[in-house]
Amino acid sequence: MEVVYKKPESLKDETIIYCPGCGHGIIHRLIAEVVDELGIREKTIGVAPVGCAVVAYNFFNFDVTESAHGRAPAVATAIKRLLPDRIVFTYQGDGDLAAIGTSEIIHAAARGENITVVFVNNAIYGMTKGQMAPTTIPGMKTTTTIEGRNVKYHGYPLKVCELLSQIDGVYYVERTSIDSIPNIIKTKQSIRKAFKYQIENKGFSLVEILSPCPINWKMTPKESMDWIRDVMSKYFVLGVFKDKGG
Amino acid sequence: MRKYLLTGCEASAEASIHAGCKFYAGYPITPQNRFPEYMSKRLPEEGGVFIQAESEISAINMVFGASVCGFRALTSSSSPGISLKQEGISYLAGCELPAVIINMNRGGPGLGDVTPSQSDYFQATRGGGHGDYRTIVYAPWTVQELYDLTYFAFDVADKYRNPVLILADGILALIMESVKFKKIKKRFPKKNWALTGCKGRKPNSIKSLFLTPGILEKHNWKLYRKYKKIEEKEIKYERYFCEDADCLFVSFGTCARICYETIKILREKNFKVGLFRPITLWPFPYKELENTIERMKKIIVVEMNLGQMIDDVKIANKKNLPIYFYGRPGGGVPTPEEIYRFFISHLVGKKDKLWK
Numbered sequence: 086m087e088v089v090y091k092k093p094e095s096l097k098d099e100t101i102i103y104c105p106g107c108g109h110g111i112i113h114r115l116i117a118e119v120v121d122e123l124g125i126r127e128k129t130i131g132v133a134p135v136g137c138a139v140v141a142y143n144f145f146n147f148d149v150t151e152s153a154h155g156r157a158p159a160v161a162t163a164i165k166r167l168l169p170d171r172i173v174f175t176y177q178g179d180g181d182l183a184a185i186g187t188s189e190i191i192h193a194a195a196r197g198e199n200i201t202v203v204f205v206n207n208a209i210y211g212m213t214k215g216q217m218a219p220t221t222i223p224g225m226k227t228t229t230t231i232e233g234r235n236v237k238y239h240g241y242p243l244k245v246c247e248l249l250s251q252i253d254g255v256y257y258v259e260r261t262s263i264d265s266i267p268n269i270i271k272t273k274q275s276i277r278k279a280f281k282y283q284i285e286n287k288g289f290s291l292v293e294i295l296s297p298c299p300i301n302w303k304m305t306p307k308e309s310m311d312w313i314r315d316v317m318s319k320y321f322v323l324g325v326f327k328d329k330g331g
Numbered sequence: 332m333r334k335y336l337l338t339g340c341e342a343s344a345e346a347s348i349h350a351g352c353k354f355y356a357g358y359p360i361t362p363q364n365r366f367p368e369y370m371s372k373r374l375p376e377e378g379g380v381f382i383q384a385e386s387e388i389s390a391i392n393m394v395f396g397a398s399v400c401g402f403r404a405l406t407s408s409s410s411p412g413i414s415l416k417q418e419g420i421s422y423l424a425g426c427e428l429p430a431v432i433i434n435m436n437r438g439g440p441g442l443g444d445v446t447p448s449q450s451d452y453f454q455a456t457r458g459g460g461h462g463d464y465r466t467i468v469y470a471p472w473t474v475q476e477l478y479d480l481t482y483f484a485f486d487v488a489d490k491y492r493n494p495v496l497i498l499a500d501g502i503l504a505l506i507m508e509s510v511k512f513k514k515i516k517k518r519f520p521k522k523n524w525a526l527t528g529c530k531g532r533k534p535n536s537i538k539s540l541f542l543t544p545g546i547l548e549k550h551n552w553k554l555y556r557k558y559k560k561i562e563e564k565e566i567k568y569e570r571y572f573c574e575d576a577d578c579l580f581v582s583f584g585t586c587a588r589i590c591y592e593t594i595k596i597l598r599e600k601n602f603k604v605g606l607f608r609p610i611t612l613w614p615f616p617y618k619e620l621e622n623t624i625e626r627m628k629k630i631i632v633v634e635m636n637l638g639q640m641i642d643d644v645k646i647a648n649k650k651n652l653p654i655y656f657y658g659r660p661g662g663g664v665p666t667p668e669e670i671y672r673f674f675i676s677h678l679v680g681k682k683d684k685l686w687k
């Protein structure tokens with residue numbers, strides 16, 4: 086019998102501990118599939134963030150290190166510079182990448198580091214249970230914006246792809262979503278492209294993925310997916326913002 | 332043997348290269364700018380990687396990354412920059428990663444000034460960042476010793492998988508002295524724990540997070556045992572003129588060197604004074620100091636700060652001898668003569684029985 090679907094080798098046989106309906110599990114799987122398909126598992130080094138995905142080393146079946154909150158791009162920079170034939174990626178949430186770690190991501194991008202960044206935008210601080218993130222969209226309720234984000238008071242969200250696409254050192258940036266099967270398939274293609282560019286020594290790539298956080302959004306998993314499609318992706322428009330290779 | 336005339340920054344940088352350091356990240360700050368400048372040229376020549384980071388926070392996390400994949404790594408800075416590195420140093424300690432950090436201490440608090448100081452003693456010896464951890468701290472007093480200790484620091488860091496700090500100051504950073512080089516290291520300890528890609532082995536991970544109840548506590552006890560071992564094995568100190576002395580100067584780094592000159596003046600005038608100089612500030616040589624004051628009558632602590640080392644001297648002062656203090660905070664540097672005058676006016680007063 087032909088096997089058409091199985092656990093990727095790049096995932097350990099561990100129970101995923103993320104909340105029901107969380108997007109991290111899907112994205113972990115997509116990365117694992119891509120790493121398997123590119124045949125790079127034994128030379129991949131992942132850099133986990135501080136955020137819900139801090140425990141990524143429990144799930145990925147390759148070398149993974151922790152990094153301080155927001156500093157994954159600095160950690161990845163050193164690893165890649167010292168081991169240029171390894172494949173190095175960071176996995177970061179929006180608080181990690183777009184608030185406390187803004188400086189590190191911008192400068193890694195500006196240096197044109199040959200790394201891949203998987204940026205999971207769930208518009209909220211998941212791990213600390215639902216405070217406003219730099220990507221919380223206007224009007225959205227969080228535990229620190231209980232009336233909804235008021236841009237006059239709380240300021241505007243940061244659009245990371247738009248920002249990074251302006252930087253000369255960046256090779257490829259795309260925003261995708263995992264709100265539907267077609268979009269999940271597209272997200273996988275984007276992650277694969279970002280890893281391929283690294284293998285080809287093209288430089289800095291980032292894939293931003295709009296991802297559900299039903300528990301903190303106080304929605305069901307289904308409502309979360311609908312909300313990404315109907316609301317979140319209207320503010321964070323999907324698409325390729327820069328692709329020097331295509 | 333050939334000698335080289337180098338600034339402290341250059342000597343320390345060169346020592347790191349001789350010790351097999353392959354990675355440096357730093358951010359400019361006076362008085363240690365010569366350090367990144369020198370490394371930017373020398374390290375790539377030796378097949379290493381130099382990065383001028385966007386901040387000290389980024390620099391220490393780059394060092395973290397370099398250490399994660401098993402390379403000898405270094406960062407240097409001065410006081411405000413070292414403050415920014417503290418979270419990263421705590422992560423290094425928590426993840427049990429070796430690294431060497433050089434602090435060319437300048438005056439504080441805040442932006443302070445750019446002149447030499449020893450005001451980061453507490454920060455260096457009490458951990459500095461969050462959590463129950465220790466960094467090994469060396470305090471050199473000459474450019475040669477700065478070279479030697481930097482060279483040695485990499486071995487100690489690897490041996491214990493722990494960050495090592497060198498607490499120097501703006502004087503040592505900038506003065507030029509002649510330096511003898513050591514052999515270029517060719518053999519290094521194996522690091523089975525390093526992340527290099529999992530070819531032919533199970534995946535490795537590096538972490539300081541232990542959420543399962545009790546596990547972090549165990550991890551801390553493991554660190555504690557390591558620190559106890561370091562306390563047993565790694566203490567360094569020096570004593571001068573102590574055999575017949577009845578009064579002991581206790582001072583470290585540049586300030587100890589100034590005291591040494593004061594002591595020479597005092598000795599000429601027949602004052603029986605000695606010098607105790609801790610080279611490791613952590614672990615502090617408590618026992619050794621305790622033994623040294625056995626037959627003494629007074630202690631004088633001299634520091635370029637408000638007396639931060641006195642706490643440690645008190646721990647060693649089981650005899651309860653009177654402790655005098657002469658300090659110059661905020662970037663002040665004492666001369667041997669002013670310490671001499673302080674000594675005469677405060678320790679040799681009329682009521683004093685010791686030197687009537």
Ligand SMILES: Cc1ncc(C[n+]2csc(CCOP(=O)(O)OP(=O)(O)O)c2C)c(N)n1
Binds near residue numbers: 137
């Ligand atoms: C220096 C520091 N500040 C704050 C925290 C607390 N903290 C942990 S995770 C997190 C936010 C994570 O949010 P995000 O990056 O969006 O990832 P998510 O958990 O949503 O996946 C914060 C603020 C920390 N661990 N370290």
